[in-house]
Amino acid sequence: MTSEGMTWIKANEKFLGEISDTIWGYAETGLKEYRSSAYLEDIFEKAGFTVRRGVAGMETAFVAEYGCGHPHIGLLAEYDALPGLSQAVSHEQKIYEKVPCAGHGCGHNALAAAVTGGGLAIAQDIQKGQVKGKVTVFGCPAEELLIGKGRMAEAGLFDECDVLLSCHPNDVNYVWARTSNAVWSGKFSFTGRTAHAAIDPYNGRSALDAVELMNVGANYLREHVTPDVRIHYVITNGGEVPNVVPKSAQVWYTIRAQNRESVQTLKARIQNLALGASIMTETTFETETVSDCSDVLRNKVLEQVLLESMKETGAPVWTEEEYRFAERISENVAEGLKRKAHSEYHLDGQVYRGLHTGIYDGFYREGETMAVSTDVGDASWRVPTGVFSFASTVIGSPGHSWLYTSCCGSSIARKGVSMAAQVLLRTAEKLYEDHKRIIMAAEEFKKEQTVREEMF
Structure with missing residues (x-):
């Protein structure tokens, strides 16, 4: 019926x-x-x-x-x-x-x-x-x-x-x-100091440099993670014009692994990349979690x-x-x-x-x-x-x-x-x-x- x-x-x-x-x-x-x-x-x-x-x-x-x-x-x-x-x-x-x-x-x-x-x-x-x-x-x-x-x-x-x-x-x-894969997604916002890129670039501290250095670190990290891991990012803010040292820049990361525990371990390594980039460029950064999915x-x-x-x-x-x-x-x-x-x-x-x-x-x-x-x-x-x-x-x-x-x-x-x-x-x-x-x-x-x- x-x-x-x-x-x-x-x-x-x-x-x-x-x-x-x-x-x-x-x-x-x-x-x-x-x-x-x-x-x-x-x-x-x-x-x-x-x-x-x-x-x-x-x-x-x-x-x-x-x-x-x-x-x-x-x-x-x-x-x-x-x-x-x-x-x-x-x-x-x-x-x-x-x-x-x-x-x-x-x-x-x-x-x-x-x-x-x-x-x-x-x-x-x-x-x-x-x-x-x-x-x-x-x-x-x-x-x-x-x-x-x-x-x-x-x-x-x-x-x-x-x-x-x-x-x-x-x-x-x-x-x-x-x-499915677990995932963490978050934005890293770097803050530096602006300066004229031609007259006194030495007085600037580039937030964009920090973003790019972090990304370089992430790309080297890919060799040292398990095959299931996926790391992807987009630069959501890279400054306004090239003749001004960017005071602010932001990169948005999404990282995946087979379980939540592995994702949390990977997240800590990504955080270390951000910290290292901020030290190298004498900038500061903040992390905003977008999602943390099981x-x-x-x-x-x-x-x-x-x-x-x-x-x-x-x-x-x-x-x-x-x-x-x-x-x-x-x-x-x-x-x-x-x-x-x-x-x-x-x-x-x-x-x-x-x-x-x-x-x-x-x-x-x-x-x-x-x-x-x-x-x-x-x-x-x-x-x-x-x-x-x-x-x-x-x-x-x-x-x-x-x-x-x-x-x-x-x-x-x-x-x-x-x-x-x-x-x-x-x-x-x-x-x-x-x-x-x-x-x-x-x-x-x-x-x-x-x-x-x-x-x-």
């Missing part, structure tokens, strides 16, 4: 696609998602959810609740875009676009639409009495800054949930049976339930028009990236004309660590959490690129949204109906925490 929630999704696929397209069009960066968050909040309020806006000290964060009691299932939504990415939907537009703008190069527009669809569908089941419990959709801003869920976790917003579920656009349909704590129980639901739902069924669009986009994807995707995800027989047509069993890569970081990690250490990816771009398409952005503004993403909403609904229904799985997920959560704590 088809549930009320599933009937609702099937009848509202166009509406869910409109949600994805609307947020894609807004393309707002982290903590500035004013229209995106208000749009979603209004949708939930009209559907009868109790909505709290501006939670955890963030104007664009919200909590939308429906039902009561337990099981209490939480869904994690994201809707921030990336700065400097094009919203062009073709290679030709990309070439002629002169002003860089924000773009959904990570597909959070589709993520938000899928989670919204899942939450609204679950509410239909609760309203009709097909399941008993509560669903909460968490509007989590600034994932790209790795800020939102950490602040929401600190505020205790997730703590009443029994489990948390989420999803993410990708080129492959698969369950996350892996963890690695994802896996939950095998929830992963298995998600995989079951993915197989029951099946991959999106693509149209001829979508295949043609995918082929045009695929022409711009490096062959090496395509081969890598085929190899890593064992995609033989599951790809046609650039699009994934199957469900990859993420447990084939169990125990690996994703190179990326996500603030889902901060939520996963508070409540048992499960995540999956859904196809919404072409095979091999690199994240944080205009290729990803283009696909996530197309019907390919809209098809993925419908599939992902169905997976979230099916997974929630299984958990509402079989409380033992929630108990097992809680036991697995404690077990995994203990193992990790003993390791580090």
Whole structure:
């Protein structure tokens, strides 16, 4: 028997696609998602959810609740875009676009639409009495800054949930049976003394010199860290004009490693680089933490339930028009990236004309660590959490690129949204109906925490 929630999704696929397209069009960066968050909040309020806006000290964060009691299932939504990415939907537009703008190069527009669809569908089941419990959709801003869920976790917003579920656009349909990298991100602001660069440069103390010396140190440090470590930076302030010795300069670092403990050790080494640079240049510096994000704590129980639901739902069924669009986009994807995707995800027989047509069993890569970081990690250490990816771009398409952005503004993403909403609904229904799985997920959560704590 088809549930009320599933009937609702099937009848509202166009509406869910409109949600994805609307947020894609807004393309707002982290903590500035004013229209995106208000749009979603209004949708939930009209559907009868109790909505709290501006939670955890963030104007664009919200909590939308429906039902009561337990099981209490939480869904994690994201809707921030990336700065400097094009919203062009073709290679030709990309070439002629002169002003860089924000773009959904990570597909959070589709993520938000899928989670919204899942939450609204679950509410239909609760309203009709097909399941008993509560669903909460968490509007989590600034994932790209790795800020939102950490602040929401600190505020205790997730703590009443029994489990948390989420999803993410990708080129492959698969369950996350892996963890992620932990990360620390922070800005180093140096202060020196200004001077005329020609008349008396000896009276100046260059803050920019300090930044550059710190960066040189970081680049030499790369030889002496483990292979999993990633160090990247941008100079956010390098002075105003070259004939004035810069009094102020700033560099923004992001450092990643496989776990939080390793990140903290690496952070101390980076701090020493800043200290050394300040001593060499006779400047001072201050450190501002932007984010301090945990690695994802896996939950095998929830992963298995998600995989079951993915197989029951099946991959999106693509149209001829979508295949043609995918082929045009695929022409711009490096062959090496395509081969890598085929190899890593064992995609033989599951790809046609650039699009994934199957469900990859993420447990084939169990125990690996994703190179990326996500603030889902901060939520996963508070409540048992499960995540999956859904196809919404072409095979091999690199994240944080205009290729990803283009696909996530197309019907390919809209098809993925419908599939992902169905997976979230099916997974929630299984958990509402079989409380033992929630108990097992809680036991697995404690077990995994203990193992990790003993390791580090």
